[in-house]
Amino acid sequence: MNGFRNLSLKQLKEFKPIITRNLAWFNRQSNKQSFGTKLKRRLRNLLIVSVIGFGSYYGYRNYKNYKWHKELNESNESTGTKPRIVVLGTGWGAVPFLKHIDSQKYEVVCVSPRNYFLMTPLLPSVSVGTVETRTVIEAIRTLIGPRIKYVEAHCVDIDPKLKIITCNTDEKGTVSRGDDIKTIVVQSKRESGASSRIIKDSARTRPQFDMKYDILIVAIGSSTNTFNIPGVEEHAHFLKEILDARRIRSAISDAFESAMTPTQTEEERKRLLHFIVVGGGPTGVEFAAETTRS
Incomplete structure (x- = not known):
């Protein structure tokens, strides 16, 4: 520990990439072993898929309603009633x-x-x-x-x-x-x-x-x-x-x-x-x- 105290700022910057790689490796290992993290990721993916699915359904339904009302308006304009x-x-x-x-x-x-x-x-x-x-x-x-x-x-x-x-x-x-x-x-x-x-x-x-x-x-x-x-x-x-x-x-x-x-x-x-x-x-x-x- 006394040796680290005597390191200069330039030398500490050289150790930064090594420390970052080690921390990233430990994070990956903890993610692989954490059940809560896996569950959270799966729920997030399920939420994304659900939002996309419901959005597509309501978009298609609104498009059909718009198309039907458009045809009705065109027929009314053509007949005048x-x-x-x-x-x-x-x-x-x-x-x-x-x-x-x-x-x-x-x-x-x-x-x-x-x-x-x-x-x-x-x-x-x-x-x-x-x-x-x-x-x-x-x-x-x-x-x-x-x-x-x-x-x-x-x-x-x-x-x-x-x-x-x-x-x-x-x-x-x-x-x-x-x-x-x-x-x-x-x-x-x-x-x-x-x-x-x-x-x-x-x-x-x-x-x-x-x-x-x-x-x-x-x-x-x-x-x-x-x-x-x-x-x-x-x-x-x-x-x-x-x-x-x-x-x-x-x-x-x-x-x-x-x-x-x-x-x-x-x-x-x-x-x-x-x-x-x-x-x-x-x-x-x-x-x-x-x-x-x-």
Whole structure:
């Protein structure tokens, strides 16, 4: 060690290549013997291969989409028109599609007798008065904006060969909304005052019209299945639309007010305040819970 202290700077520089070669040799030997280093190298190579593979896949997919959109734009420019997509319905299936469709490439028309989107999971809360009616509906034109045309009407016929739908509203199928009623009842001016007359809202009746389409999307939902049980249609309440919730709310309020009448017997009060919920799904369970809590 004393000999190294007496070495000059020039002599130390001569030893530097020898020391570097020895250190490199030791590093190579340690790399060959280290399992962690081998695993790290293999994982790095796997990551590189994965990145290249995924990049190639997404690049090829984007190229195909670009090629398809380019051909579509060229065909639209040659014909001067855009393909028309007609969507039937304004529910959970139709609204997300209408919000994400590219209206610059397609002419989109929405046809439905309901000019609002209904938040159906909140219907049990509306039926017992926990939530007000206006808080669970949203105007369809507010959701889809001016880029998509909306027509308030019923689709009564579809011709798949000619690609034409027929829409109208008659007296039996007038369009209905969630914030009002279909008819206006006015008390008669007769002496007895017991009868009433009904004024029909003529603005709810639309003339029949036909509409052509290139692509038709049917998203009208479904109706409640009664399983052909006698008396269900006449005596039971459904919970499918906003008007159903309002009818249930009115019936519950009438039952409680009638039960509070001083002349009611205890047996009649129990009958009036006895409610039966048919169905143990999300709607039935939520309605039962809301009724018990309220």
